[in-house]
Amino acid sequence: MNDPGLAALLSGPTCLALGTGNATMTHRGLPVSWGMVTLAFVLAAALWALARTPAKGIESQGVSLGRLPLIGPGIRRLTATPWVLISLRMFLVALFLLVITAGLFGTPIPERNLATMLTWNLWWAGLVFSVLLLGTAWCAVCPWDALAHWLVRRRLWRRAEPNNSLNLRVPRPLRSVWPALWLFIGLTWLELGVGITTSPYATALVALLMVVLATVSLALFERKAFCRYFCPVGRTVGFYSQLSLVELRPIEAEICAHCRTLDCYYGNAQIEPCPTWLVMGRLTQNSYCISCGNCTQSCPHDNIAWRFRSPAAEAVVGARPRWDEAWFMLILLALTIFHGLTMMPFWEPAMRALARVIGDSGRLLWSFSAGLAACIACTSLLYWGAARWAHRWTGSTMPFRRFFATFAFTALPLAFAYHLAHNLNHLARESSGLGAVLRDPLGVHAQPLSLAEKHLHHLDTWIPLDVLWALQTGLMALGFVIALQIIRHRGRSALGEAGQPAWRLAPLILFACAVTAFNLWLLMQPMVMRF
């Protein structure tokens, strides 16, 4: 190799892997030393947890922003007015329509088109960070729902009577998170299998499809059934938001306890009812709250506000186990792992080899689907085995189905931590060039990036690599610690109050260790760039 430019590409933090006839640019993974230190911490924490008796749980009251001195009243006024949310919705709807226009009419070069850059490199990668910091706030300003609401209700925000909907009840089999889960698997299939992330046109089509689904659902069913049961993004945001730093809750629990009007649930003459059938006074988990602000605006006592809390409080204590939700969390974990796997340099050769065995051709979608199914099956079986083993060892009187659902919360911090760490890589290394795309959203007469330009783009990270790695390892360690807390706290109810030793929960702790170790290994591998 005599080309010094190519030599630099092969040795830098972003490198060029030469495969079977293809050149693939990859990001350097987490250094082995960082991975090993994190793994040592994980093992030490696991041993500590095994040696202790199960925890009693954590009591987290949180800090209500509405009660803070000086800024509290201002925050309450801001959340009680609809105009902040309306302004944000209008801005995001305008941006969303621009994305659709760019996708349909702009250049097909993904790195030069606003549709792909904004949707996949910024929004899709950054959404999980918004969940950590702002809970389900994205749902409050979601352009799919805003457009559907404006089209069906024909009101900017006030309650519409009649509400221009057939107000049908959602059929009973669909009243769970299964529809959202299947749609999420479908979205993953489109994203990674069909490759819509590299096609502005396909990105615009999916955006249009989501608006159609949200509008049809709002026109047919009562309240916002799409947000509650069908939206794959909303449900993912909802489940992850069990681990967010904020929540929308009553300021004084007593006021809600004595409330007779339940305006948060029924709405009032001006404000729509809760779109997802929640009563604020009884709310214990974020999963179905879409932060729409109806309750803050309709509460006659001005008693609802955002509050800070421990990210572990809800998944460890507050959230109640349900069979369908348990599967959602487990498959969410499987899909985050799968995302990582498909971006490994070995993924494509593996798919080609599988395609030759099963006689697959073209885009190798059968091979991809088999890989996706195998990842979901392996993760689920691993958890099922751990839960079954722990159920026997603890001699729990809890039915296995309930035991399975109770400890499935363990999957949530493991998935969230890896998702954040993985997406940090995307955000830090692939979001440069967004300014150029915002100046020319349709990429009129734009040329594709040359190899050198791509390399320069990816060198242009907005945080130093050491900081990136520190954040990634910190997130992985935090995810594992929360998973341990969940096992220890929920284990107390499984083991009974007699105080059996925690080592009986070892299979579940082993499951958390195995998943964290595997995810760390994935982070340590070079990652193939999106485009």
Place this chain on the structure above:
Amino acid sequence: MAHHVLGRPAYSLNEDSNTPPSMQVETQIGDYFVTYMVFPAFPRPGAPGRINLYATRLDDGRPFHGEVTFKVRDDSWFGGREEILGVQSPDDNVYRQGFVFTDAGDYVITAEFESEGEPYVIDFPLRIGDPAPIGPIGLAVGTIVAVLLGVNLAQRRRLLTAKIRKARDEARP
């Protein structure tokens, strides 16, 4: 390049040479890995363009040496007529097929060859000019309008039924 997906077009620019930007699609079929390139990446109506096709065996990387037939058809729901663009032999392991399209639109290029008695048929996308993608917008707007109209009619009927029932109840002694 990068997170490339088999069968999806990828665009690249070789700034060290005078070649225009190209569009490239890679795919795997049977025993062959096929690469299809279009020059320029965004051909215009009336302007000449070229397709380069490479087919190599997956097991040992040997290039295919037979003839390849290139065909073209409209990529629309009702545009089924197929035309033969040409039959090409390899030139330095590359099959080159020139083209000139008079109309803008989305087309499908089909490359056909036979190896060891097995027929191979591969479809690749080719966009000429900037065809207006009215279809998806029309479909989305049409669906939404149809549903909203249907719901509106159903609501009117409900209201009317309720009024009639109320009037009957009031008229009853």
